[in-house]
Amino acid sequence: MKYTGLTYRPPFEAKSLLLQVTEGCSHNKCSFCTMYRDIPFAEESLEQIETDLKEARQYVPDIPRVFLENGDAFCLGTERLLAIADLVHRYLPKVETITMYASVKNIRNKTDGDLVQLRQAGINEMNIGVESGLESTLAAMNKGYTAEEAFSELKRLKAAGMDYGANIIFGAAGPGKARENAEETARLLNETQPFLIFTGTIHAEPGCPLYEDMQAGRFTENTIGEYIAEEEYFLSLLDLKDTYYFGLHPSNVIRMHGFLPRDREYLKAEIGRQKEKLSKVLDLQPSRVSGEGGIIF
Numbered sequence: 001m002k003y004t005g006l007t008y009r010p011p012f013e014a015k016s017l018l019l020q021v022t023e024g025c026s027h028n029k030c031s032f033c034t035m036y037r038d039i040p041f042a043e044e045s046l047e048q049i050e051t052d053l054k055e056a057r058q059y060v061p062d063i064p065r066v067f068l069e070n071g072d073a074f075c076l077g078t079e080r081l082l083a084i085a086d087l088v089h090r091y092l093p094k095v096e097t098i099t100m101y102a103s104v105k106n107i108r109n110k111t112d113g114d115l116v117q118l119r120q121a122g123i124n125e126m127n128i129g130v131e132s133g134l135e136s137t138l139a140a141m142n143k144g145y146t147a148e149e150a151f152s153e154l155k156r157l158k159a160a161g162m163d164y165g166a167n168i169i170f171g172a173a174g175p176g177k178a179r180e181n182a183e184e185t186a187r188l189l190n191e192t193q194p195f196l197i198f199t200g201t202i203h204a205e206p207g208c209p210l211y212e213d214m215q216a217g218r219f220t221e222n223t224i225g226e227y228i229a230e231e232e233y234f235l236s237l238l239d240l241k242d243t244y245y246f247g248l249h250p251s252n253v254i255r256m257h258g259f260l261p262r263d264r265e266y267l268k269a270e271i272g273r274q275k276e277k278l279s280k281v282l283d284l285q286p287s288r289v290s291g292e293g294g295i296i297f
Contacts, residue, residue, distance in 0.1 A: 005039045009067055010127050010165070010198060012246060013099070016067040017056055017092070020044050021084055025071030027103060030129070031142045031209040032169075032202060036071055043076065049084060053091040062094045074102030074126055078114040085121035095122065102126040102164075104145045107153040115160035123162070125195060128154075130166040133188030134181045137173040142209070147184065154192040165196035170230050170252075171222040172202045178222065178230040186237035193241060197260075200249040201227055201286070203293035224295075225275075225282030227253040232271050235264070250294030253278075253286065 004023040009016070024039035056063070066088055074081070088095050098121070107115070132138055135147040145153075157164055166189055173181035189197065202221065204211035213219040222230065231247075231254065240260045245267065247256050254274045258267050275282070278297070286295040 003069070004042075005036070005070070007069055008035055008101075009069070011248065012196070012198075013065075013067045013127075016065040016099070017060055017063045018067050018069050019049065019052055019056070019088070020069040021049055021100075022068075022070055022073050022076065026075035027072065027105060027144055029142050029144065031140065031213075032172075032204050034205045034207045037207055039070075041071070043080070046083060046087070050087050050091075053087055057091045061092065063092055064094055065097045065099065066092065066095055068098065068100035071101060072103045072106055073100035074106040075109070078110055078118060081118055081123065082121055085118075085123060089122065097124050098122045099125045099127070102128050104128065104130070104143070104150045104153045107157050108145065108149060112156060112160060115157060115162065119161045125163050125165060127165045127167065127198065130154075130185075130188065130194075131169045132172050132181055133184035133186070134173055134177065135184075136177070137181055141172060147188070150188060151191060154188070158192055163195040164192075165198055166192075166194040167198045167200070170199060170201045170227055170234070174220055175222050175226045178226060179233060182230050182234040183237060186234055189243075190237075190239045194243060196244045196246060198249070199231070199245070199247045200251045201253065201293070201295075203251055203286075203288055205291065205293075221285050223283055223285055224253055224278060227286070228271060228275055228278075228282070232268070235267055235271070238264075250289070253295060 003020050007018060009018055021044050024041040025036040026041050028036050085098055088098055130150065131141055131143060133147055138147055168185055204214055210219060238260055243260045245258055245260050254271060256267055256270045289296060
């Protein structure tokens with residue numbers, strides 16, 4: 001298989017077949033992201049995709065799930081995605097779900113009818129970089145859409161029968177707006193009911209605007225205690241019917257996971273235990289592992 005640059009996937013897609021259908025990211029302007037900075041966006045040819053699927057069939061003929069790489073593969077047009085889905089089902093007939101990274105902008109560019117067609121073709125459970133529900137935070141992160149659009153587009157996605165996983169970023173608004181950020185993000189998720197929430201904390205590597213802002217003092221990162229307080233408040237606001245809370249990313253201050261609402265008390269208790277354990281460093285900003293944003297204690 002032919003791949004360009006590093007290949008990224010959510011941790012919970014570890015058992016999925018990774019199939020490249022794009023190179024880079026169609027937006028590639030988020031202030032905190034360096035993942036695709038040096039990779040021009042391009043579409044993979046259907047011929048190459050078919051070649052990759054023929055090869056994959058030799059090794060994983062019974063694979064049930066395919067993750068389309070790279071960046072925001074949902075940016076592709078409906079006809080293109082349907083053609084890719086047709087190839088997937090032709091060569092890997094046991095596939096039940098075709099998923100990928102996506103953004104609110106990608107949904108905006110598709111009609112209600114498009115979304116229904118794509119769902120019927122097996123496309124579902126996309127991992128969407130929601131990041132925040134707060135307008136000023138979305139603008140600062142240069143996400144390319146408004147909070148109002150996030151609400152409306154995610155509701156359209158759900159109306160078409162698609163589930164989605166939401167990436168959110170604690171600390172994205174800075175410590176001064178942490179509670180407001182938690183409130184608006186929780187409101188967005190409560191109204192759109194993702195099947196999964198994937199949490200992380202704001203961090204930046206050299207080469208992105210946020211890194212420059214941090215170095216110049218224009219953006220202040222939360223302290224460890226402020227990160228914990230924001231997550232604790234956020235969890236208290238969630239009103240979800242059946243959502244997996246995945247907080248195991250190495251950038252998190254507290255690494256924990258569970259299902260909501262079933263495990264809410266366990267998650268709250270874990271926050272309490274970790275807050276006590278970290279009591280001596282609550283006023284400090286995190287030390288990070290370069291390249292992955294992991295926190296060192």
